[in-house]
Amino acid sequence: MDRREFLALSAAVPGLLLAPKILLAEAAKKANTSRFPRPLEPAIRDGVKEYRLYIAIYQQELVPDFSFHTLAFNDQVPGPEIRVKEGDRVRVYFKNNTELNHTIHWHGLYVPWRMDGVPYVTQMPVMPGQEFIYEFEARPAGTHFYHCHWGTLLHLQAGMYGSLIIEPESDTVAKRFPYDREYTLLYSAHDVNYVRNELDGMLTRMKERMYLMKNGRFDAERFNLFNSVDELKKAVRSGYRPPYTNNMRAQADLPDPNWFTVNGKSYPETPYLYIKTGESIRVRLINAGGESHYLHLHGHDFWLVCDDGLPLEHPRQMNTLHLAPGKTHDIIIEGNNRGIWTFHDHDTRRVTNNGLYPGGNLMVLVYEDLPMEERAVGQMKGMKMEGAGMDLLPKIALDE
Amino acid sequence: MKKFLITLVAFALCLAAATSSRAELTPEIQLGIKGVFSLDYARQDGNSDTTLVNFDDTSIMLGFREKLYSDYRGQFVVGMKFTDPDSDLGPVFYNHIFLRIEDKKSDLLFGRSRASTTLIEFPTLRDDDTLLYSDILNPHASAAGFEAEEYQYASMLRGSYLVADKVWLQANISSFKEDPLEDFGVNAAGLTLEYLVPESQRWNRKVLQQIGFGFNTFLDVEQPGGSSDNLINTMASLVLNVKPDPVHFWDLRAQTIYNNGLSGIDAIGDLKDMSQAESVSLLASLRYLNRKLEWPNAQVALTAGYKNFPGLQVDTNQYGFILNGLHRIGSGFDVGLQLAYDSFTGDLAALFGKDEFRMQAFLTFEFDTRWNNQFDERDSLLNLEHGYIP
Numbered sequence: 021m022d023r024r025e026f027l028a029l030s031a032a033v034p035g036l037l038l039a040p041k042i043l044l045a046e047a048a049k050k051a052n053t054s055r056f057p058r059p060l061e062p063a064i065r066d067g068v069k070e071y072r073l074y075i076a077i078y079q080q081e082l083v084p085d086f087s088f089h090t091l092a093f094n095d096q097v098p099g100p101e102i103r104v105k106e107g108d109r110v111r112v113y114f115k116n117n118t119e120l121n122h123t124i125h126w127h128g129l130y131v132p133w134r135m136d137g138v139p140y141v142t143q144m145p146v147m148p149g150q151e152f153i154y155e156f157e158a159r160p161a162g163t164h165f166y167h168c169h170w171g172t173l174l175h176l177q178a179g180m181y182g183s184l185i186i187e188p189e190s191d192t193v194a195k196r197f198p199y200d201r202e203y204t205l206l207y208s209a210h211d212v213n214y215v216r217n218e219l220d221g222m223l224t225r226m227k228e229r230m231y232l233m234k235n236g237r238f239d240a241e242r243f244n245l246f247n248s249v250d251e252l253k254k255a256v257r258s259g260y261r262p263p264y265t266n267n268m269r270a271q272a273d274l275p276d277p278n279w280f281t282v283n284g285k286s287y288p289e290t291p292y293l294y295i296k297t298g299e300s301i302r303v304r305l306i307n308a309g310g311e312s313h314y315l316h317l318h319g320h321d322f323w324l325v326c327d328d329g330l331p332l333e334h335p336r337q338m339n340t341l342h343l344a345p346g347k348t349h350d351i352i353i354e355g356n357n358r359g360i361w362t363f364h365d366h367d368t369r370r371v372t373n374n375g376l377y378p379g380g381n382l383m384v385l386v387y388e389d390l391p392m393e394e395r396a397v398g399q400m401k402g403m404k405m406e407g408a409g410m411d412l413l414p415k416i417a418l419d420e
Numbered sequence: 421m422k423k424f425l426i427t428l429v430a431f432a433l434c435l436a437a438a439t440s441s442r443a444e445l446t447p448e449i450q451l452g453i454k455g456v457f458s459l460d461y462a463r464q465d466g467n468s469d470t471t472l473v474n475f476d477d478t479s480i481m482l483g484f485r486e487k488l489y490s491d492y493r494g495q496f497v498v499g500m501k502f503t504d505p506d507s508d509l510g511p512v513f514y515n516h517i518f519l520r521i522e523d524k525k526s527d528l529l530f531g532r533s534r535a536s537t538t539l540i541e542f543p544t545l546r547d548d549d550t551l552l553y554s555d556i557l558n559p560h561a562s563a564a565g566f567e568a569e570e571y572q573y574a575s576m577l578r579g580s581y582l583v584a585d586k587v588w589l590q591a592n593i594s595s596f597k598e599d600p601l602e603d604f605g606v607n608a609a610g611l612t613l614e615y616l617v618p619e620s621q622r623w624n625r626k627v628l629q630q631i632g633f634g635f636n637t638f639l640d641v642e643q644p645g646g647s648s649d650n651l652i653n654t655m656a657s658l659v660l661n662v663k664p665d666p667v668h669f670w671d672l673r674a675q676t677i678y679n680n681g682l683s684g685i686d687a688i689g690d691l692k693d694m695s696q697a698e699s700v701s702l703l704a705s706l707r708y709l710n711r712k713l714e715w716p717n718a719q720v721a722l723t724a725g726y727k728n729f730p731g732l733q734v735d736t737n738q739y740g741f742i743l744n745g746l747h748r749i750g751s752g753f754d755v756g757l758q759l760a761y762d763s764f765t766g767d768l769a770a771l772f773g774k775d776e777f778r779m780q781a782f783l784t785f786e787f788d789t790r791w792n793n794q795f796d797e798r799d800s801l802l803n804l805e806h807g808y809i810p
């Protein structure tokens with residue numbers, strides 16, 4: 021073996037885990053329950069549902085042996101799921117346990133404007149160590165989400181998002197499509213190098229700023245706050261560099277996502293959607309990232325029933341759905357074609373982990389009632405599968 | 421020049437390979453450049469001398485690093501330095517050529533790099549401006565011409581280990597350039613212990629930034645009589661934040677070196693004698709750094725050194741001052757002025773002249789970048805304060 025050959029060996033293809041006998045094992049089903057956002061339990065005080073959210077730096081493992089530093093609500097990416105009834109009075113205590121600034125924006129909700137979480141527009145940023153109390157009435161019903169609105173380009177893809185489900189008084193979707201179970205899927209796209217470099221840069225700058233703040237020397241110029249365009253122009257002439265000039269930032273490039281997640285995990289850690297023949301499932305799709313996704317389900321047409329949380333008067337059938345950044349869609353999948361079916365972004369660049377296929381937001385719809393005789397993957401003539409270490413054959417089918 | 425051209429071609433090939441779509445892992449590519457240009461005026465014992473362009477210390481460094489299969493990282497570095505116009509080393513000196521393997525707590529370097537003959541850096545225009553005070557001097561270097569690179573760089577196997585929070589223990593065996601070059605074997609060994617606050621955490625620190633101890637022994641140093649002995653040097657250093665203010669930052673640094681000397685050296689006739697004679701040196705700097713909107717804006721530093729040779733027949737010592745100031749005129753671009761004065765007595769006066777005054781007007785440019793960035797520095801705030809990710 022020469023040196024070249026030895027080097028070539030190191031480019032091995034990762035194995036796959038979508039064999040029926042693995043997917044239908046009880047252990048897999050049990051593990052799968054942790055792949056969805058965990059509900060946050062409220063305390064009820066004077067008829068108000070009170071929630072506690074805190075933000076801290078956390079390490080999120082996207083796939084086994086690959087982690088990155090994130091900003092996580094309650095040590096979870098995505099943050100915990102807040103689920104309330106339409107019209108509920110909600111109070112959220114938001115504690116900032118990081119050395120960075122943050123806010124929470126309630127995406128799609130009719131909150132009072134000073135609860136909207138846009139720094140310097142509706143409120144001052146929630147600074148290191150501070151707590152801010154958000155209070156609003158849960159309206160309108162539907163699938164929504166919450167996310168940080170400070171340094172959104174960084175903070176959002178660094179993990180600051182979570183689902184917010186407002187259940188209606190009477191659910192028109194359930195009436196028309198009685199469903200047996202429901203799943204929440206939050207999509208995101210992360211440039212982990214950008215997140216790391218920017219977080220490092222911001223932490224470094226904030227240490228210095230906190231020092232000045234403690235000494236009462238943090239001036240308007242350092243806040244990047246100007247009362248007029250003329251003030252800004254004057255500052256620029258005396259050496260102030262606005263954030264949009266390169267050299268103010270840790271890095272000048274825009275993020276170029278290299279990891280794509282569903283509920284904070286990339287394939288093969290993405291959640292499975294279990295279904296049974298004759299069942300219907302409701303899937304709440306939330307795009308909390310900055311990339312468009314074209315979600316395609318094999319072997320079925322699903323019903324699009326809600327757009328941005330609002331029920332559609334005329335649900336439509338389709339098998340590929342455009343989930344744009346900031347959008348939420350609810351779909352109903354009817355269990356009418358048993359098997360194991362992939363559900364993935366048809367912009368297949370997002371079915372990669374750091375550039376390697378398969379990965380990213382690849383998921384599967386799994387029929388739990390798949391009979392034993394159908395659990396063996398399509399055999400090839402002349403090829404002995406059993407005991408030949410070929411249990412993982414579906415990788416061929418996935419190689420579109 | 422030919423060596424330089426070949427290197428550039430090699431760089432181009434490396435970059436081309438990095439963009440090809442082979443299935444191999446593409447390492448992270450690091451580039452660091454430093455351009456140091458000055459107009460020098462020197463006055464020595466009444467004679468003046470002018471150098472129109474001095475670009476000594478101008479250097480280019482390329483690094484390639486990747487994660488290994490374990491939690492270690494591997495790195496290859498090649499760096500070259502453009503030398504004095506009159507250097508015996510040729511126009512280009514490869515000051516860094518090494519492989520390095522590191523993890524959270526350990527660091528192994530194998531190759532040529534900066535020798536462990538000093539513990540800290542001083543705020544002078546060029547790295548060798550204070551060499552006679554700041555570095556343990558290499559007795560294996562050429563006796564004739566003074567080439568700073570022979571003192572600053574060595575081939576080595578150097579291991580460092582983080583024995584406690586911020587405390588590094590480092591050991592090295594090194595091979596310094598021989599004169600004449602006849603042996604590439606080990607001719608020095610050293611050990612250092614250092615408490616060092618990472619750059620990223622300097623605002624958390626009230627006073628102490630660095631404290632270090634080290635010793636180095638040069639092996640089989642030839643003595644005037646023909647026999648050979650080991651030459652032992654010990655050193656200690658200290659860096660303090662006088663005022664760790666983000667706008668008006670003051671720090672103080674000092675280092676002392678004690679050279680045991682070889683027996684029988686009672687006069688200094690050349691550079692070799694100087695490195696082998698018993699000596700005590702002390703070098704200290706006070707620095708003021710003005711920062712504007714989180715970036716360095718201007719700096720003024722005063723450095724003073726003193727060195728005494730107690731074992732000589734003639735009372736011999738040297739002292740010097742360096743005062744410099746610089747102003748940042750663009751990202752990485754500085755303009756400034758450095759004034760230096762050195763005085764020599766006894767045997768050194770014969771070697772270097774009684775005194776020397778230098779004035780240098782300079783323009784410098786520094787730039788660092790990375791391509792194909794894949795992981796964080798060991799000393800980043802995320803890795804230090806929020807859990808290390810290999």
Ligand SMILES: [Cu+2]
Pocket residue numbers: 091121122123168169170175180
């Ligand atoms: Cu935030």
